[in-house]
Amino acid sequence: MTADSNPTETQETAPVPPRRSFLTKFLSVVIGGVLVVFPFATGLAFFLDPLRSRRKQGEEEVAPEFEGFIKVTELEELPVSEEPHRYKVIDDRVDAWNMFLQQPVGTVYLLRSGEQDILAFNADCPHATCPVSFDSDRKLYQCPCHNSSFHPTGDIANPDSPAARGLDRLEVKIRNDNEVWIKFQNFLPGKAEQIPVT
Amino acid sequence: MKALLNWLDDRTGYREILNDALYERIPGGARWRYVWGSTLTFTFVVQMITGVFLWMAYSPSSQTAWESVYYIQYEMQFGWLLRGVHHFTAQAMIVLLALHFMQIIIDGAYKAPREVNFWLGLILMQLVLGLSLTGYLLPWDQKGYWATKVATSLSSMVPVIGPDIQRLVVGGPSYGNHTLTRFFALHAGVLPALLIGFLALHIYVFRRHGITVKTPPKAADTTFWPDQVFKDAVACLGVLLVVLVLIFWNAPQHSSELGQLAEEGRLGDVFGADLGAPADPTENYRAARPEWYFLFLFQFLKYFSGDVEVFGAIYIPAAVMGFMFLMPFIGRWKLGHRFNVIYMTTLLIGAAVLTGVALKEDRADEKVAAAVLDAHSKSERIRELIVDRGGVDTAGAVNLLRNDPKTYGAELFAQKCATCHQFDGHDGTGEPLKIPATASDLGQFGRREWIRGMVTEPAGPKYFGATVGASYNGEPVETRFTEGEMASWVEENAESMTSEEINAVVEFLVAQGDRADNGAVNSELAAAGREFFENGNDNLTSACVDCHAIRPIGEDEELGDIGSAPLLTGYASEAWLRDFLRNPGAEHFYGDNNAMRAFDNLSDQELNLIVRWLLHNWHEPETVTEPDTVSEPDDSGE
16 A cells, blocks of 8 residues: 555545545455454453363362262261251362362261261252251252252152242262262253253 | 435424535645544544443442453453554644644634634633543552642642642542542543534534635545545545554554454554553552653753743743633744744643653663662552452552552562661662672572571571671671571581481471472471481581470470570471560570560561562462563663
8 A cells, every 4th residue: 555545636625535446445344344353353252161161279189989079078977867958068169260168068968877878969949049948947049039948868848839940959978988979060050950060 | 214304304404414524615625734624533433432331330439440450451352452443542632733733723724704613612622631630540550640739739839729639539638539539520520521512613603704725726626524524534534544543553562462362352562552550659659651742841841940940831821821822822923833833833842742752751860770670560460360360359459569569569578678688689679788798698488408508507698698797776787697606516416417418407497398489399308307406416516406496396395404595496487587586585586695676566467568579479370481580780770
């Protein structure tokens, strides 16, 4: 482009757009588009960052079969009973740039019905993730928000419950004959099937 | 479709607005010299877009500002690009501002009837400079923190209300959370809103009077669209390309690893805007400098001191700026326009010269260069620490750095220990000692070679030899150690020990420390060393244990008696060293012979940092094999 790309033919004093300006118009629009789209697209790609799944750093080394499992308690502290016990799940918690070591990351209920038989439930209601608590009198888990209740087995107890599924059962493993390890996960609320939140 | 547009036009009159906007008459034809205003508008739009996106991840507080910017730069996808665009476009704006200003002055576009628009432009310039100043602080890194701190301190020089202004700007008596929240609100709210308002006025008034044409016109009249739009677009594209070049400036030197970096999501390591070490108010940062476009003011201020400093900081800059508001009136006189052109040209050249002088002085100043280098290595170190930990805790990144033996152990050694001891021939940070050493060199303390030296030549210059010039509690030490019991024993017995026996006792002592940096211990050799330590051999005047008590590692019983020489239980371990530093004159260490001050006033954290540093016990990233961390003093500063 030279410094002067004006049409050279004589024109009226009235500002008439030059006729042979299609290329100029076309390029103006294209370049203008690039100019606006570039910063916006960069920002949008940045904005979509939360959709990426991140691998957790600084993970302690555990035996492969216990990967993803967290120790919650020991069998000695969990008597065989008809009533579930509530435990905090302690793990390293990542919050964007923060890493909080050994923080409560969730709550679980453990029900030990036999020597090695343990049922573990995430205490978040599968309807809208309100925290359920166990009502000893009624022998039911009760959700404080929308009145769902669940049997100790996790199944829905009240027919008019808005929950689409029973309480979320978590995998349990006994380690060293005494330690109770669970695979703590949160699941998408409102779905009939368990879909883990990654 | 046409019916719909007609309907819309009927209600809004958009066609007329569009028509007015696009078909503004450009007398004398489109010209490249008219592009600067449009490029400025473009850069401002870019800043608005990128700024709002950055806002979504930025957290203004003194424990989270740097940390969130770190996260943007290194962890979030395309964060480095977004931040790079925002950072370098801000710099481009300053350059474009100067070009636009000069074009207005040279073309006489500030003269009647355009005075008001010229003033609006001057206000816009202040707003852009304000955005630059406030934005520079937000990452809360060392350079932004200290530069802005200096700038706000200067505001306290304003007569009468200065101290109040400063307190209001800073949000209290000292820098902290409220400085950030205020600066952020100014940067992302107040100033952009004002800028939008004034820019709208600026463009409105500009449209009212049209372009200032050099007479006589060189070409026929045209309209804004498409001829001038095209030139403006090309110019804006040029600006964007310059910004991209600056963002990718390091590409050539990393060309071989770009693929790998991209795959691992680590492009932020090499591209985009720099992020220095987190701001540390306790550290005296010697390279506090404003961003390059304010450097001339910084340099200008150097020529004023004491009572007249306020002239350099406030009065003269304000007068120079205030004078610009008068230019339209001066331009009316015969030679006024020429004067204005000369005034502005002189200002620009003056600013350029001052900037050059400032840069030159900094280049010649080793301390500034060292501070910049130090901040750079700390920014790399903090990255290693955060990656290792998986993130920072609530105390923030600077706390992570302060607890890093590799970073602050060295500095503490230089402060506390290097008045007597050396560390591999320097003071721990690479500088030579200010006065000759009067105690042992601790660079390799507790390692095999060091212990061997202690056992074979305790009076040597790296050990007790240096103490002859020392004094303790006012008494000269002289030959207390060089001819002391250990030195005498070695002198008498050196011939009577085989090198295997020395190897064995060194290995035995190494085993006591159980230190990671010494590697695996040869247990067979150490067992032989234990035997030698306790019983010596037939030719020795005495065995080690006759002076040094010890409870060998893994055993329950203590050998020997405390009292005549330092206890060697756990020798050179962290616990031993901590105990020793707290009280070297304790009965189980040097007792009455002691000639070293007790470091009982150190905090546990400080003591820990020094001890871990002396034991080379700090985090190193796994993949990299690190050479010695502290190199010899670097004399590259010409």
